[in-house]
Amino acid sequence: MGLTLPIELFEQAKRTMISQNENVLLSWVTELEEGSAKHIFDQASGAFKGERFFWQNKERTLRLSGLGAMDQLKVERGQDRFLxxxxxxxxxxxxxxxxxxxxACGAVYFGGFSFDDEHDTSPEWEKFGExxxxxxxxxVTEKDDRCYLSVNIWLSADDVYSKVEAVMAQWEKIAAAEVTADPEVACILEERLAEDTWLRAATDVVTLLQEAPDMQKVVLARRMRLGFDGFLSSSRMIAHMEEQQGNSYCFVLENGASTFFGATPERLLLADEEKLESACVAGSIARGDTENADAILGSTLLNDAKNLAEHHFVVEMIKATMERFCEDVEVSANPMLLKNRDIxxxxxxxxxxxxxxxxxxxxRALHPTPALGGWPQREAMTVIRLKEEMDRGFYGAPIGWIDSLDRGxxxxxxxxxxxxxxxxILYAGCGIVADSVPAEELAETAIKFQPMLRVLGGKVHERT
Structure with missing residues (x-):
């Protein structure tokens, strides 16, 4: 027997509509006896392809799968995007x-912001706005070994319960659908974009930092392009990220024929009713191909003055920001290593x-941290706008979810x-400081392309 949205809740929504004289969002949450957010995402490929999202936290204790857009917000240029x-x-x-x-149930909004709302938008990012x-x-929300379904329906004065029944019938059809494996596609083009231009920009920024002692760091990003012999599959992307990129968030945001996705290690903000938490992730080095080599590289990172300084900028900025909004702010002990497959x-x-x-x-106050923008923040962003000849779009920006009670x-x-x-289009960046060597920084960005190259089947340069 299928799920039935209680008619009592529908009638309550209709009464609220009459009293408020406006449409009502009916948001029904029920626990599923069994279910998987990823499996439902795959089952909905036919009905909602181009209108789905997936989220998995770093600890793999929360998975969200969203299908269909009951309400959509695209922030236009000139608007305050967070407001x-x-x-x-x-x-x-x-x-x-x-x-x-x-x-993480009910009226949950999922999406992201642009990195810089003052930068001109390139064509590939226009449909995402700011x-x-x-x-x-x-x-579908998986958490604490339980699985919940949220159904969100806008109701108007003329709607009757048959509208709810039609929506629930649509859910039953999705839940019963067979999963058809998307075909594998091959990478047939790999193009590293504007490397010479990036090296010149990095050289200019090093000179600027040497001449401006009040500036400590500027993050420069670059792109590469991959081409395939078929259409890319969100389901396959998720499967590959889950398999390959442990200790990372996994996200997919579909927007028609465009999909923004990634496996990031960096939490910007976690909020529940009582607590806020952020992570300071900065400084990087490759992984070793043996346990001993990996340990040596890790020890090098933990004792490298340049990387420790970069990390310190991030810690101090996030700590100062949290102290503006929170009480009893606590910073964890000395830096530890966060290990992903390639970095x-x-x-x-x-x-x-x-x-x-x-x-x-x-x-708003946290973005961008020195890990993605630089320090001081305002001056670093000015340099990025002058020297970075590309639109980052949502790369390096906040992506995630927020529920109706301001948790997320x-x-x-x-x-x-x-x-x-x-x-x-793949994105990677690195922090430029006064003693940076541009060629070495270019090599660091190549390491940071590796996770998405793996996910997409591009040419991966194995560590040595």
């Missing part, structure tokens, strides 16, 4: 009738008691790529 999402979320909350306050979020029709980083955490802090206010989690969208039909 736009806050305003939409609060408006929808005021119009919502729900049976649950379960975290921010792109949507509230799904169906949301290892220096890692610490900063947390505090939340109080009245709004999640999006804190997110955002990661920094590094180790990421934008897929469009049969092509993909």
């Amino acid at each position: 736009a999402l806050h305003t939409r979320k609060e408006q929808v909350l005021r119009q919502t009738v729900t049976n649950s306050e379960e975290m 921010g792109f979020f949507y509230l799904p029709l169906f949301l 290892q980083h220096l890692y610490m955490t900063v947390s505090g008691r939340r109080g009245e802090a709004g999640m999006l206010d804190v997110l 989690e955002f990661a920094v969208a590094i180790r990421s790529a934008l897929a469009i039909d049969t092509n993909a």
Whole structure:
């Protein structure tokens, strides 16, 4: 027997609609006896391809799969993007009738922001705007070894219960659908874009930093392009990321024929009712091909003055920001190693008691951290706009989810790529400081392309 949305909740929504004289979002949450967010994502390929998202946290204790766009927000140039999402979320909350306050369930918005809302937008990023979020029709939430279904339906004065029945019939059809494996595709083109231009920019930035002692760091990013002999599959991307990129967030955001995806190690902000937490991830070195070689590389990173200085900028900035919004701020002990398949980083955490802090206010203040922008922040961003001849789009920017009660989690969208039909654009960056050697920094960005190259089947240069 299929799931039935309670008619009592529908009638409550209709009464609320009459009293408020406006449409109502009916958000019903129920626990599923069995289910998998990834499996539902795959089952919905036919019905909702181009209108799905997937999220898995670093600890793999939370997975979200969203299908369909019951509400969509695209932030246009000139709008305050964080305020736009806050305003939409609060408006929808005021119009919502729900049976649950379960975290990461119900009226959850998922999406991301652009890295820099003052940069000219390139054609491949135009449909994402300065921010792109949507509230799904169906949301499957896996957490704490339990699985929940959220159904979000806008109701107007003329709607009757048969509308709800039609939506639930659509869910049953998806839940019963067979998963058809998408065909494998081969990478037939690999193009590293504008390396000479990037080297010249890095050289200019090194000179600038040597002549401007008040500036400590500027992050420069670059791109590469891959071409394939068929259309890229979100389901295969997720499967490859889960298999290959442990200790990382896994995200996929579909927008028509475009898909932004990645496996990032870096939390920007986690918010529950009582606590806010951020992670300081900066400084990097490759992994070794043996346990001993890996340990030597890790020890080198932990004792490298340049990388320790880069990490220190991040820790100090995040700590100062959290102290603006939180009480009892705590910073974890000395830097430790965060190891991914191809890269290892220096890692610490900063947390505090939340109080009245709004999640999006804190997110605005944190972005971009020195790990993705540089330090001081404003001056570094000015240099990036002058010297970086590309649009980062959502690369390096916040991506994640926020629920109706202002709880959620955002990661920094590094180790990421934008897929469009049969092509993909990969992004990577590194921190330039006064004693940087541009050729060495270029080699570091090549290491940072590796995770998405693996995911997409491009040519991976194995570590030695």
